Amino acid sequence: MKKVRPKKNLGQHFLTDLNIARRIADTVDACPDIPVLEIGPGMGVLTQYLVQKPREVKAVEIDDESVAYLNATYPQLRDQILGEDFLRMDLNQVFGGKQFVLTGNYPYDISSQIFFKMLDYKDLIPCCTGMIQREVAQRIASEPGNKAYGILSVMIQAWYDVEYLFTVDEDVFNPPPKVKSAVIRMTRNGVENLGCDESLFKRVVKTAFNQRRKMLRVSLKPLFGKDQMPDAAFFAQDIMTRRPEQLTVAQFVDLTNRVAEVMPKP
Template sequence: MTVRAKKNLGQHFLTDKNIAHKIVSSLQNKDIKQVLEVGPGMGVLTQFLLEDKGLQTFVVEIDRESVAYLHEHYPELGDRVISGDFLKMNLMEYLHGPFSLIGNFPYNISSQIFFRVLEYRNQVPEVVGMLQKEVAERITAGPGSKTYGILSVLLQAWYDIEYLFTVHENVFSPPPKVKSAVIRLTRNKVESLGCDEKLLFTIVKQSFNQRRKMLRNSLKGLVPEIDKVDKSWLSRRPEQLSVQEFVALAREIEKVLHA
């Protein structure tokens, strides 16, 4: 039995076991005893995760054909094969305590997966993910870069992020039209940003949705009294602000909104 890749699920199955092993070996935090794999497909990463007997492996898969395959080929997973949509489920129903996250993430939902990581950031100390190279570069980009954006700022506020290696399209079935990359996120020591996090998210999103505009123009819909914000911020564009500067801006806007 094999599983046919479904275009609507963004499935591209990794076929190179050496790369699969390299991805799994990129998990470094040996203190974490649970791992959740997103979109295991036919288990090319799963087989290496299961080799570590001190690690409890869970997999979440939306494709019923893949779920049946995993039950047949990896019976030791038992009820740790979770059939459902990672983007919608309450993970705390299945995992208790901290867990690492790993996966060959479907291209069409990779950004949404990272937004979920942010929701569970206090339970997820480490993430190793393979995704579209372009998105990987966006997440790891720093200020001043054309690829620096919403995910860069929000993820880097909570995680140290490393671009590990590039993966060629010919090691997938079917081959995608773009290259892939593997990145690692390691939770930093920040417990609180000291600002209204929902407001920060809104500011970052609104700024980058109009990234060519100066902050004075992109944020005036959010802050009617924008001119009460320190003028030194207002003539800048979003890609010119570091993560820490976005946090400082959020604190200042919070004061203006509640004045």
């Protein structure tokens, strides 16, 4: 069967280096004995190594041409290739409610959306690995105080330990992307409860970073309506003189609880 043509509108850049593909596949070994769901397998450069592992493997692929190629090339996966849009899937249905590892060479333009969806299903996904744009990987792994530290950093590190594993150059893809890539692994930490309202935590983090150069006493004001603004004492707290990139996850949890105390009750 002829090879799949990379499609620009799907952000397809097919990895051609088999050694790197094998190394990416091996990143799932940190979370053994549970199934694997691969996102965007394309022509199966990563899939060929995943299926050699003693565990169930499924792959979700939105491109019909790739689905046909995978079905022809990997007949043992014929019923395990899901021709769907990952972002629209109910992940509880994939392995019958069982936990699984998420992996893949993720499309660069939707990688952040993929990881936000992972967070929605964090109890199902104890481990997520794969390759993304290096800039996004650096953002996810960044520590407080760095320019790369942002919404993704805080939201993911609240629930996962992040490892930046290695960098991948542009010349091992067809077509080559204009940026470098990186392979990361995210493993669920021991946090079962943040110690604050999770939905408010998300709002506080996103609102703070929407004006990341401003002090919190300024950037947090959009959380409140004009007639619901806390008194001056709330914005006079020491933490309000800091910028969002200076706060750890624990400090964002503390900030969320402070906001909750002054939030008008519904």
